[in-house]
Amino acid sequence: MQWRDWRRWLDGLSVVVLLAYGWLAWSVQTGTTAIDPVYADLRARGVLRVAVDAGYRPFVEERGGRLVGFDIDLITALANELGFEVVFVRSGFDALYDQLTSRQADLIASALPYAPEQGYRARFSQPYFDGGLMLLTRNDSTIADLADLRGQRIGVVLGSEGDALAYRFAQTTPLHRYTADEAAPLIEALQRGEVDAIILDHVTALGALATGDLRIATALSYEPYVLVMPASAFQLESEINRALDRLKEQGVLHELQRRWMLKGE
Structure with a gap:
């Protein structure tokens, strides 16, 4: 086969491939065929x-x-x-x-x-x-993020991801870390002013907001x-x-x- 014939054949193949891709895209968008x-x-x-x-x-x-x-x-x-x-x-x-x-x-x-x-x-x-970690404070608190926790009292559930995060943060920033076996005592301590902030997962944090006197200051992690x-x-x-x-x-x-x-x- 001569070069001219090869080129004509390759051009034809390219057109076929482009048409195939075009048909595929069109069929998916219009739902005319179920290739999934x-x-x-x-x-x-x-x-x-x-x-x-x-x-x-x-x-x-x-x-x-x-x-x-x-x-x-x-x-x-x-x-x-x-x-x-x-x-x-x-x-x-x-x-x-x-x-x-x-x-x-x-x-x-x-x-x-x-x-x-x-x-x-x-x-x-x-x-x-x-489902990530959230930093909760009282509505009247000025705490906005972790940087504001220097010297503050922070509550975490013992052994939780929030506990691990607070422990790592405490290696470089002085703070007072308070622990409990579950979230409820921490939420009550925050409401009474015994701690300045607590770290909870998003679901638990949203439940805590039902009291009406707490707010989520910032998200600390992202878990989609x-x-x-x-x-x-x-x-x-x-x-x-x-x-x-x-x-x-x-x-x-x-x-x-x-x-x-x-x-x-």
């Missing part, structure tokens, strides 16, 4: 199967034989946005990812932090909640909670993210946070 096998099965079935571990209040727990919580209400709203029914698949925490790889579930919703090390078998939605789906479910990921955006715009996530964390249902 998970999403294809989901649309054919009409039922979103969601793996949950009923062991982390207020996200998922069992009451009177039924599942309730932030994640349960979130998934119910998501399924409604997407036009699917929803079935919750109960699972132990350690088996949640196995539910995806064994095709027993299409999604995990169980207050799971983003875990890039699981990327070989899963993909993740955009974050829907930050995400929804998890099989690695091949790129189309489902896109649909889930779009639905989450709509729920945020509608104020649904804020209302769920108020209902399950501020009011403590």
Whole structure:
């Protein structure tokens, strides 16, 4: 074959490849073909199967034989946005990812932090909640961040991530560290003025705000909670993210946070 023929053949192949990519992008955007096998099965079935571990209040727990919580209400709203029914698949925490790889579930919703090390078998939605550490003070306090804790009294739950953070900070900044076995005594001590600030996870911190005389001064760490789906479910990921955006715009996530964390249902 002469060079001119080779060039004509390569030009033709390039056109075919470009057309193929164009068709692929168009088909995904318009939904005319389901090249994501998970999403294809989901649309054919009409039922979103969601793996949950009923062991982390207020996200998922069992009451009177039924599942309730932030994640349960979130998934119910998501399924409604997407036009699917929803079935919750109960699972132990350690088996949640196995539910995806064994095709027993299409999604995990169980207050799971983003875990890039699981990327070989899963993909993740955009974050829907930050479970990181928060610095709480009284409403009349001038404390705004860790730098303001020099010489102050700070309360932490013994052995918690907040305890470890305060311990590291105390190596370079003088402060008085107070510990308790759980959050409730620390919250009471802060309200009575016996400590100047406390470090709690975001869920517990929001519950503490229900007293009305405390505030979150600043976030100290970031731990995004995400929804998890099989690695091949790129189309489902896109649909889930779009639905989450709509729920945020509608104020649904804020209302769920108020209902399950501020009011403590």
